Amino acid sequence: MRWLEVKQTSNISGHVSIPGSKNSSLALLPAAMLTSDKVIIDGIPDIYDVRVIRKIAESIGVEMHLDSGESCVINAANVENAELPIAMTSSFRASYYFVGALLHKCKSVTLGYPGGDNFVDRPIDQHMKVFRSFGAEIIQGHDRYTVIADKLSGCEIYFDMITSGATMNAVLLAVLAEGTTKLRNAATDPEVVDLCNMLNLMGAQIAGAGTDVIRIQGVKKLHGCTYKVIPDRLIASAFLMTVGLTKGTITVHNVIPEHMKSCLYKLQEVGIEIDVKEDSITASCKGIIRATRVRTGMYPIFYTDIQQPMTSLLLMAEGKSIITDPVYPHRFSHVPELNKLGADIKVRSGTALIKGGNMLYGGIVHATDVRAGTCLIMAGLAAEGVTRITGIEHVERGYADIVRLYESAGISIRKCEGDLHRTIADDCEFTPTA
Ligand SMILES: CC(=O)N[C@H]1[C@@H](OP(=O)(O)OP(=O)(O)OC[C@H]2O[C@@H](n3ccc(=O)[nH]c3=O)[C@H](O)[C@@H]2O)O[C@H](CO)[C@@H](O)[C@@H]1O
Numbered sequence: 302m303r304w305l306e307v308k309q310t311s312n313i314s315g316h317v318s319i320p321g322s323k324n325s326s327l328a329l330l331p332a333a334m335l336t337s338d339k340v341i342i343d344g345i346p347d348i349y350d351v352r353v354i355r356k357i358a359e360s361i362g363v364e365m366h367l368d369s370g371e372s373c374v375i376n377a378a379n380v381e382n383a384e385l386p387i388a389m390t391s392s393f394r395a396s397y398y399f400v401g402a403l404l405h406k407c408k409s410v411t412l413g414y415p416g417g418d419n420f421v422d423r424p425i426d427q428h429m430k431v432f433r434s435f436g437a438e439i440i441q442g443h444d445r446y447t448v449i450a451d452k453l454s455g456c457e458i459y460f461d462m463i464t465s466g467a468t469m470n471a472v473l474l475a476v477l478a479e480g481t482t483k484l485r486n487a488a489t490d491p492e493v494v495d496l497c498n499m500l501n502l503m504g505a506q507i508a509g510a511g512t513d514v515i516r517i518q519g520v521k522k523l524h525g526c527t528y529k530v531i532p533d534r535l536i537a538s539a540f541l542m543t544v545g546l547t548k549g550t551i552t553v554h555n556v557i558p559e560h561m562k563s564c565l566y567k568l569q570e571v572g573i574e575i576d577v578k579e580d581s582i583t584a585s586c587k588g589i590i591r592a593t594r595v596r597t598g599m600y601p602i603f604y605t606d607i608q609q610p611m612t613s614l615l616l617m618a619e620g621k622s623i624i625t626d627p628v629y630p631h632r633f634s635h636v637p638e639l640n641k642l643g644a645d646i647k648v649r650s651g652t653a654l655i656k657g658g659n660m661l662y663g664g665i666v667h668a669t670d671v672r673a674g675t676c677l678i679m680a681g682l683a684a685e686g687v688t689r690i691t692g693i694e695h696v697e698r699g700y701a702d703i704v705r706l707y708e709s710a711g712i713s714i715r716k717c718e719g720d721l722h723r724t725i726a727d728d729c730e731f732t733p734t735a
């Protein structure tokens with residue numbers, strides 16, 4: 302059994318260089334397959350999902366080399382078919398971008414239904430709507446689906462809800478489709494803009510990215526480029542929140558503060574001091590944390606992916622806080638785990654009612670998704686004694702080297718392997734694996 306081990310920690314002082322965005326990388330890597338030229342992308346994190354993408358790519362003849370923390374070189378000149386490995390494509394969420402990236406070239410793409418963070422049911426009806434809008438036929442099996450199109454025709458799509466994934470998939474299909482595509486009610490997330498920026502550098506004609514109407518004029522061919530992925534705003538936001546649990550100061554470097562505004566304002570509101578520079582943000586906390594209400598939404602509203610870390614932060618507040626997550630109303634699997642550590646949280650129809658101020662005590666808890674992992678690490682830092690967090694594989698989907706990253710923040714956590722139920726005081730028996 303593997304787990305992460307976290308000890309109560311106070312008064313931190315650290316500097317963290319934020320890695321490239323997972324959610325951007327998962328779209329940029331398939332996007333690089335739209336051309337037969339070489340594409341170089343800097344800053345791709347060496348996380349589990351990226352490793353799976355690399356294996357899937359290799360299985361269809363795409364060359365993908367990743368030097369850790371450096372450049373990823375992608376060459377899709379020799380891809381002929383897109384019969385993708387089912388289990389691999391079902392092991393993470395964003396495999397659907399392979400359809401957007403390969404349908405034009407291969408005319409047929411077969412893959413497994415998306416997996417990934419299993420906090421809730423996550424429909425892909427908007428992706429299906431996108432495929433059909435471009436003229437594709439979809440054949441659905443019990444564990445796989447095939448998307449077939451001899452030709453992709455530009456179209457107009459009004460999304461039924463704001464979805465970053467389906468917006469990006471539509472962009473991937475539109476850049477080489479015949480004619481013009483107009484996407485309405487499109488997502489405005491920084492990761493959507495990042496994808497459009499790279500595609501424009503490859504010769505695409507995309508206008509309006511970052512607004513809710515994106516217009517794409519299809520082109521005949523895209524060419525290679527060198528690009529750098531944006532920083533991971535989700536990892537950066539969680540680090541800033543951490544000072545609310547440990548007290549002290551933390552500076553995140555290599556960030557784009559504009560991407561994190563909804564988080565920064567909320568942190569100031571609850572009592573964390575925020576100092577924003579051009580590409581770094583310092584958060585400090587000496588005093589009390591105030592209770593608040595949080596409601597998630599699609600960008601630029603407070604993002605669902607930091608709802609779980611925010612829950613841990615609000616455990617420190619005297620009084621009652623309320624977190625509602627309309628984006629994923631069932632994303633609360635972290636709550637029973639936090640309650641095991643002494644928290645007092647009740648969940649009622651997509652809303653967590655948090656009674657802050659309780660003492661937290663270390664224990665054994667389980668992370669069911671990457672952000673639940675972050676949230677449990679944060680609670681562990683405030684809990685008396687030692688906290689062990691299982692479900693590391695979920696955390697590894699989003700963090701390349703979580704131990705080293707926290708170390709730079711002045712926080713010591715360990716990856717351990719062995720007998721989980723050995724007495725927590727019996728510290729020296731564990732075998733750190735990183
Ligand atoms: C790999 C990646 O980038 N993952 C992020 C992406 O996921 P992902 O792109 O899957 O999430 P979406 O933006 O598509 O989801 C937004 C909302 O639309 C709904 N929806 C989406 C698609 C669809 O076909 N039908 C449908 O009903 C979802 O249930 C959700 O309520 O955005 C989410 C919302 O910010 C984040 O939590 C994920 O970290």
Ligand SMILES: C=C(OP(=O)(O)O)C(=O)O
Pocket residue numbers: 323393394395416417418606671672699
């Ligand atoms: C939900 C997340 O990721 P994914 O969509 O890849 O499951 C996340 O990063 O918090």
